[in-house]
Amino acid sequence: MSSNFKQKIRNNQVLLGSVVTIPSSTTAEIMSLVGFDWLWIDMEHGPLSLEKIQEIMQGVGNRCTCLVRVPCNDRVWITRILDRGCDGIIVPQVNSAEEAKQVVNACKYSPEGNRSVTISRAQNYGINLQDYYEHANENMIIVLQIEHIEAVRNIESIINVPGFDAILIGPFDLSGSMGKTGLINDPEVQEAIATVKEACFKKGIPIGIYVDDAQGAISAKKNGFTFLGVGIDFMYFWKSAKRTLEEITSKEN
Template structure:
């Protein structure tokens, strides 16, 4: 686990990441070597089983911090991702303060939460148990996603939950929840994102966002967003190979 990532995030540093959806240590290593500040490991939509997630983290987590997007706001996937050595978690579809509170409980050890205690890779397979437990609450980055209109409506209460470190906006799911699938530039979607932005700024929470292309996230960088993720491994591979084939045909 990297203490530097949470410290850098809370200090407001710009952190550039990309998304890993293929459960492959080889792909993870290629992305890590590219020089990103962090990797977004998508265990929500990506086909990651526990052993595959462990393999990816074993391959790259000591070289580049990995934030794992867990499948749901549930105890077992949150606990498992952290026990396997993720630098932190991204939790999807956090739409209420009660859900945000559960995220904190599942991801922090007592007295700041109720994270289950076990022995796994993060604990040095038991050999570093005490040092890990003593520092985990300080080191673990906890990000909730605002990606539903309900989250926008409840954002003041969500932002007030102690020990939530930041909010990452999911513009595509948000647009879908508003009946505007994929229309992330629609005025209503833009207004919803701006509401989250304004509330989080007032609450002192740093913000992140995903965009398929760097151009799509540039406006949010200009608004002060610091946890930025762009590019998806499968899309980049597909587009790159299409470009190669097109050039070969010429």
């Protein structure tokens, strides 16, 4: 599945995903059943253990692609998460070309990188060991998050690093790094986002962004973003519950 999804990224097909933070394989399974192309399993902010992300991926099965956002750009964390058998990773706060190289090196086996070699769920516990080693580098999906003004300043050098598949803008952290926390529609924040987008367009790098809802996704698509993280699992839950209660109480009045 990951190789097919990777080709879709490269072809700039619109791919809709959602953030998974609730530590429940059932919730993630439901998200995969409604038709999302990919799930953004979040270990940076979500209360998810390694065991729980493995259970989530087992619950999702082959219905959609599972990308895990690692807690930080750390080789040990990246290794442990890749060993769980995810289709790829999202790495937050990549602010320089050197940091981008660290990500690629940690994700790829020699000679393209220095990923640690072991036997784990990623290789079906050793059942298809050699086949995995032979194809892991080409199949692994590597997404770099640009979410700090320093990364915006360094975007040209970051996207010149070979080996990653897409850039994903985190608008909220980006706004915070500019002293405008949460003000993602502020002209200066939007200018920073546009700088990243234009640099990626020029080099032919697939680019995505996080948005809260359908309207944000529609607007992002119109602006050329193709790799979209739309909403968070718990947001869908409370929004639906709130809407239902409002419909009931409005009719009582």
